[in-house]
Amino acid sequence: MLPISGFDHVAITVADLDDACAFYAAVFGAQVILEHAVDGDAVLRQVTLGHAVLSIHQYGNGVHPAAAHPTVGAADICLRCTLSVATLLDKLDSLGVEVVEGPAARRTADGEPSQSVYFRDPDGNLLEMMVTE
Known part of the structure; x- marks a missing residue:
């Protein structure tokens, strides 16, 4: 067994790196903390999401290692x-973000009761905001 202390970052693949980063900045206040470029073109950016990091990969960027598909x-x-x-x-309404489901009763990873609201980023990735009450 390998001991886990927590998540460091999660990676997503997007069709347009600039559009995706603009969305995450507008909705979450995400700030770019790292940018990787190939031949002068940005192909990957890491942005802050609270105390975590989201690694945003331009589709077909050629960066390895990467997900198999x-x-x-x-x-x-x-x-x-x-x-x-x-x-x-x-806030989602004021940003023009369409809610696709919720609020819906859920439980957190810790077993706490919560309410979740679901929406999508410009590439269709499903985002769930979980609120504990």
């Missing part, structure tokens, strides 16, 4: 949120 829009990421559900819904 990197696919645009295949990710499903759940993030915990400190806002109330009502405030979260208001």
Whole structure:
């Protein structure tokens, strides 16, 4: 058994790196902390999401190692949120982000009751905001 202390980062594959980074900056306040370029073109950026990091890969970027089958829009990421559900819904609405489901009753990884709101990024990746009450 390998001991795990937590997640460091998660990687997603996107069709347009600039569009994806703009979305994550607008919705989450994500800031670029690392950029990898090939021949002067950005092909990967790491951005902050709270205390975690999201690694955003341009599709077909040629960076290795990578997922065996990197696919645009295949990710499903759940993030915990400190806002109330009502405030979260208001903020998503003000940003023009369409809610695809929720709020829906869920349980956190710790077993706490929560409410989740689901929406998608520009590439179709499913994002879940989990609110504990």
